[in-house]
Amino acid sequence: MGLQSIDNSNTPRNDSSSPVVLCPACDLAVKKCQLPQGVRALCPRCQTALYDTPYCSINGMLALCLTAFFLYWPANMLPVMELQFFGSVRTTTVLQGATAVIAQGYPLVGAAVMIAAVIAPGLLISSILLQIVLIKSGLTSSLSQKVYKLLLTQQSILTQLSMLEIYVISFLVSAFQLSDHADIHFSIGTFCFAGLFLAVLFLLREYDLKHMWGYLNNEA
Numbered sequence: 001m002g003l004q005s006i007d008n009s010n011t012p013r014n015d016s017s018s019p020v021v022l023c024p025a026c027d028l029a030v031k032k033c034q035l036p037q038g039v040r041a042l043c044p045r046c047q048t049a050l051y052d053t054p055y056c057s058i059n060g061m062l063a064l065c066l067t068a069f070f071l072y073w074p075a076n077m078l079p080v081m082e083l084q085f086f087g088s089v090r091t092t093t094v095l096q097g098a099t100a101v102i103a104q105g106y107p108l109v110g111a112a113v114m115i116a117a118v119i120a121p122g123l124l125i126s127s128i129l130l131q132i133v134l135i136k137s138g139l140t141s142s143l144s145q146k147v148y149k150l151l152l153t154q155q156s157i158l159t160q161l162s163m164l165e166i167y168v169i170s171f172l173v174s175a176f177q178l179s180d181h182a183d184i185h186f187s188i189g190t191f192c193f194a195g196l197f198l199a200v201l202f203l204l205r206e207y208d209l210k211h212m213w214g215y216l217n218n219e220a
């Protein structure tokens with residue numbers, strides 16, 4: 001939420017010619033200056049965050065992205081929860097959970113779970129990975145620039161659609177609610193899913209759409 005408010009701040013479009021930033025909270029005009037790595041500029045009047053340099057280099061984002069990519073598959077394929085209820089053992093994966101909801105007559109809810117927990121995070125991770133690969137390759141050809149632009153324009157939709165945190169919260173809620181009636185065991189899939197959640201959380205914290213557009217302008 002906090003990061004989004006910085007993204008939507010009233011910075012002028014041509015930073016180089018008029019380096020003045022308006023504070024989104026109190027409208028104070030602040031002269032923009034070059035910041036050292038990992039430093040954030042705050043409004044001198046109300047201390048609102050104005051702009052910053054990316055915390056991570058592109059290599060740091062690549063590392064987070066690859067971590068998320070490799071955790072994505074076990075998180076979705078392996079069981080996230082094991083229920084022991086009167087001697088019978090049941091395990092379920094994220095996909096099975098979504099299809100079970102659809103089978104019980106709630107197709108919209110099932111589809112929402114599928115999109116928010118499986119499809120959108122997968123597309124988000126692949127999109128950022130492809131963007132980093134394109135930046136690494138230099139963005140020299142017009143095709144790579146076209147693909148890069150397309151990915152950046154779709155980025156905010158994918159970010160808003162992926163809601164891994166809701167799924168993590170729902171694990172915990174169901175685990176607490178069912179713990180009186182059944183034995184709940186978390187397995188390796190749960191840890192992969194929690195790891196995926198953390199990797200995507202930190203990746204999106206480092207990811208800055210404005211900086212990503214900047215790569216295109218510098219190279220073009």
Ligand SMILES: [Zn+2]
Nearest residue numbers: 023026043046
């Ligand atoms: Zn201010």
